[in-house]
Amino acid sequence: MLDEEILALYFRRDEAAITQTEKKYGAYCRQIASRCLPGAEDCEECVSDVWFRAWNAIPPQRPENFQLYLGAIVRNLAFSRWRKRYAQKRGGAAVELALDELAECIPAPGVPEEIVEARELGEAVDRFLAGLPVRERRIFLWRYYFTASAAEIAARYGLKEAHVAVLLSRTRKKLRTFLEKEGYVP
Amino acid sequence: MRPEDLYEAMQQIRPEFLEDLMEQKRDKRAHRAFLIAAAVAVLGCVTAVAVTFSLRDTARADIGVKGTPVPEWTEYEIEG
Numbered sequence: 001m002l003d004e005e006i007l008a009l010y011f012r013r014d015e016a017a018i019t020q021t022e023k024k025y026g027a028y029c030r031q032i033a034s035r036c037l038p039g040a041e042d043c044e045e046c047v048s049d050v051w052f053r054a055w056n057a058i059p060p061q062r063p064e065n066f067q068l069y070l071g072a073i074v075r076n077l078a079f080s081r082w083r084k085r086y087a088q089k090r091g092g093a094a095v096e097l098a099l100d101e102l103a104e105c106i107p108a109p110g111v112p113e114e115i116v117e118a119r120e121l122g123e124a125v126d127r128f129l130a131g132l133p134v135r136e137r138r139i140f141l142w143r144y145y146f147t148a149s150a151a152e153i154a155a156r157y158g159l160k161e162a163h164v165a166v167l168l169s170r171t172r173k174k175l176r177t178f179l180e181k182e183g184y185v186p
Numbered sequence: 187m188r189p190e191d192l193y194e195a196m197q198q199i200r201p202e203f204l205e206d207l208m209e210q211k212r213d214k215r216a217h218r219a220f221l222i223a224a225a226v227a228v229l230g231c232v233t234a235v236a237v238t239f240s241l242r243d244t245a246r247a248d249i250g251v252k253g254t255p256v257p258e259w260t261e262y263e264i265e266g
Contacts, residue, residue: 068204076197083190095193102189121191122198129203138207145196145204184187 003066010058018051025067029074035094035147036078038086046081050074075145098147101168105176106185121184128178132171139164140171 001020009017026047033046050073063069082095090096129137135157142148142156150168154161179185246252 065201065205065208067208068201071204072197079194087190099189099193102192105192106187106189118191118195119198121187121195125192125195126199129199134206137203141203141207144193145199
């Protein structure tokens, strides 16, 4: 079923909308959730929350890109859940490795933490991404937005895993330099 | 700032960057479909040519025609 047709079901308040969304995007949402949440049960609950959120938000919202809209919800929900349950005692989720890598872009532990506005930081990251070559940007986003592994990215772009790791490392260094220039990193 | 803040901040990036990733996925599928269609078309053409030539050769052999051109084709040619 086309996204437009699914959205029309939401607007008619027809519960088949949820069934159709699950049918079309269930695997996609589960994949994103599973990268943050190691337990299958947690993952399933998170995906159910996504359907609930979408049901409550549409209407009045009408997402232009339904897949990305759902992806953003599931990423948010799964990460919030990870923060609540696993941030202290890590559970082996893929996101933990991604966070360890991102730690290279920020001050080392011991430097006093500065509270940064999420929106402001988001805008800075957006500017950084806009200045990156397209391939580097795509690889960076697969890794740190969708939390895809280096092996998955390598398979997607026909590269070697080691090459992807090198590209990601270079981009992280660039991000650190960018954040330093912008005053986010001392 | 913590790595978690950076990870969450990425939620703010412009949708075009993400749409680009999705479109690429579609492009890849379209590319694969195009390759399969092209392979099928090439196979079809090769088969058609092979069948045509083998039928022609069989028909010529059946009527005992050997060599090219077929004598009947040049029978009424005006010489000089």
